[in-house]
Amino acid sequence: MLTHLTPTSLPRPHSFSEFGMTAESNPSINLNEFTYRRGSEIYGEKEPAQYVYQVLSGTVRSYKLLSDGRRQIGAFHVPRDIFGLENGGFHRFTTEAVVDTAVRLIKRESLEAIAENDGALIKNLLFMTATNLQHAEDHMLLLGRKTSMERVAAFLIEMDRRLTAAGILALPMTRRDIADYLGLTLETISRSLSYLRELGVLRFIDNNQRHVVIMDRRQLVEFDRQT
Amino acid sequence: MLTHLTPTSLPRPHSFSEFGMTAESNPSINLNEFTYRRGSEIYGEKEPAQYVYQVLSGTVRSYKLLSDGRRQIGAFHVPRDIFGLENGGFHRFTTEAVVDTAVRLIKRESLEAIAENDGALIKNLLFMTATNLQHAEDHMLLLGRKTSMERVAAFLIEMDRRLTAAGILALPMTRRDIADYLGLTLETISRSLSYLRELGVLRFIDNNQRHVVIMDRRQLVEFDRQT
DNA sequence: CGGGGGCTTGAGGCCACTCAACGATAGTGG
DNA sequence: CCACTATCGTTGAGTGGCCTCAAGCCCCCG
Structure with missing residues (x-):
């Protein structure tokens, strides 16, 4: 171990x-x-x-x-x-x-x-399993039908919600991890993030571009065509 | 209603x-x-x-x-x-x-x-939810990372297992349904099936090509690179 | 300070998509 | 019974979104 x-x-x-x-x-x-x-x-x-x-x-x-x-x-x-x-x-x-x-x-x-x-414990196990199922169901829609921009936007929104809910996001994972989560390549992730930065939807802070992102949640949801 | x-x-x-x-x-x-x-x-x-x-x-x-x-x-x-x-x-x-x-x-x-x-009933609900979750997890891998041929092969294998387990398959759904299940277009489904037929992996019976398929499960699994 | 990992960006390619035409079949109504 | 229409499937031609390959930079770390 x-x-x-x-x-x-x-x-x-x-x-x-x-x-x-x-x-x-x-x-x-x-x-x-x-x-x-x-x-x-x-x-x-x-x-x-x-x-x-x-x-x-x-x-x-x-x-x-x-x-x-x-x-x-x-x-x-x-x-x-x-x-x-x-x-x-x-x-x-x-x-x-x-x-x-x-x-x-x-x-x-x-x-x-x-x-x-x-x-009560079993019911909690059931609830947690159902939560995982719901996430997987939403992710199937993303993987099967969304464009690269929609996927990246959805990813940022999800991480913002789960990590901070504050619009400032410290992403712990690499571009390759994100790519393998979204069914894309790391280059496509990088290009999508660069494009969102050009548009002013994202800003990278920290001279290393990787980790910290400031995002405009309002604008981002425009890129993720929801249900 | x-x-x-x-x-x-x-x-x-x-x-x-x-x-x-x-x-x-x-x-x-x-x-x-x-x-x-x-x-x-x-x-x-x-x-x-x-x-x-x-x-x-x-x-x-x-x-x-x-x-x-x-x-x-x-x-x-x-x-x-x-x-x-x-x-x-x-x-x-x-x-x-x-x-x-x-x-x-x-x-x-x-x-x-x-x-x-x-x-016992709750445990059954948990078991069924977990089964659905497992299917969704496998399907995420298919949607995120498999090629069109791999997806179609996996689909046929799944339907063979669930509908007949006999190598003779009566597909009730249209090409569009299959496409929307596999994250592809109906034309790609049609081309993939035609290609598998050319290779002798599939045969359509019934003069309407749509419904009944005879498949060689052995050969098909070669097309679906598993885990 | 050298090496490796991570990120970005550009150039070109390919797999799946789009658009289109056509045939076959089933359902509908006259 | 037969147009008429809608639905479904196949196939071809061309396109495009994302992938592949490559180069270069930055940063971290031994």
Whole structure:
């Protein structure tokens, strides 16, 4: 394992309350924390699912690969998100840390044992699975029918909503990650962002252009023809 | 409503046993049957979800529309499939009958009332939602990263598995439906099928080329580069 | 300070799209 | 029973949006 234990002083902004439990309320569950270095794998596709994860800090990408290396990222997971929840016993994505990332993890078997007698917990699992489904359904529309500009605009709006909701956006992932999320190439991502900057919809701050973006959400939605 | 009641003599090949219940075992649930004429809408996106549906015969398409008419079909539902199950109170797709279709329906509220005290039922709902999620995840990979030939091959393999599992396939949907499912155009679908026929992977029987296809599953998987 | 990763930008190419024509079939109404 | 029309599918010709390939810059980091 490339993982290593994190100091207990790590931020704990949120608990596993989405599961209707905490370590305090149910001592049979051990909530451990790990950190993963940028680029390291958290688990692989088709591996047995031992844990469920919650992002504490950092960002995680979930992806599938074709045999020749083509990659489709199905989701990015940001702080508070829960991932790795599988109904069958095996993971259906490979996940990696996009940047140095801290996660809290819970043993799958203990989760299932409790779910057996806890209707509220199962309902929470159902709700989370349905949320993931909704995201995937929206993403199918994007991948199947939207233009490159619409995809990039939708991506920025999604990240703005999930990361900050403030119009100032620190993107943790590379152009290649974005491309593999949107079904495009990194060059197309770069060109689209440059074009949005030319139009004044985006501004890059920080002399390194990559990370921080100021966006005009109003103008951006014009580029993403919604439903 | 464009629907009309079906005669009680309609085939009842399968029950709602996926819900862990039947009308006999739980008389508080009324399982009604309806038929929909080819092309008619079953429910619209964002409508309140009143019913959950099971296909008895025929085929249903679930889709989302962009404002300019671009359409993405998220799934086809064939006999035995359950659709319209929403975690929130509103449908997230529009659904239409691809051909004349008979469905069995169950009131959502009665389902929820029973789920309240029935852990096995909730687990079934979770399982079905997870199955839908898995399909959507695989479809994202197809839409984001596969070539037209790979998509068409994957489509034929999926339909062969779900409709017959026999190598002889009666496709109920049009080229346009297939195109909107695979994120392509109808012309590209037609050309891909013609090409597969030239190669001897497919044969059309029935003088109308549309409906019945004999396929060589072995050869087809060569065209769909899997994971 | 050398190397590698990430980003941008340009030039050219190709896969899927667009536009168009045509044939076949099913449904409709006189 | 037969136009008439609409729908569906196939195929060809040409286009274009995104991809591929390449060069160069910047920054980080050993």
